[in-house]
Amino acid sequence: QVQLVESGGGLVQPGGSLRLSCAASGGIFSTLAIGWYRQAPGKQREWVAHITPDAHTNYVASVKGRFTITRDNAQKTVYLQMNNLLAEDTAVYYCSQGDARGNLYRPNYWGQGTQVAVSS
Numbered sequence: 001q002v003q004l005v006e007s008g009g010g011l012v013q014p015g016g017s018l019r020l021s022c023a024a025s026g027g028i029f030s031t032l033a034i035g036w037y038r039q040a041p042g043k044q045r046e047w048v049a050h051i052t053p054d055a056h057t058n059y060v061a062s063v064k065g066r067f068t069i070t071r072d073n074a075q076k077t078v079y080l081q082m083n084n085l086l087a088e089d090t091a092v093y094y095c096s097q098g099d100a101r102g103n104l105y106r107p108n109y110w111g112q113g114t115q116v117a118v119s120s
Helices: none
Strands: 003-007 010-012 018-025 033-039 046-051 057-059 067-072 077-082 091-101 104-110 114-118
Touching (some): 018 114, 046 077, 057 067
Antiparallel strands (some): 003 018, 033 091, 046 057, 067 077
């Protein structure tokens, strides 16, 4: 039911920053838990962060302190601000609508993905 569209990916140098957006339509946005995942070439899809309807956030250890997930209910958009990017952050990033319970997140629906490349 929920449609998700990611944007904001691109090529950045190590140490640079990028802000990804996940725009949602359908459903009642303020009630949705939204997560970010990433998939590097040859790797399985990895959970990165999620944000609950009450704006509680969780992050994978490797991005904690560098990435920030936020939501703007008026814009029906979730953002992933990525700072101090590393080469290992290179991946296709996907947003999802899912179910959050504490630190646990289960994705249900996916966007199409946006490519992030960190390279000098």
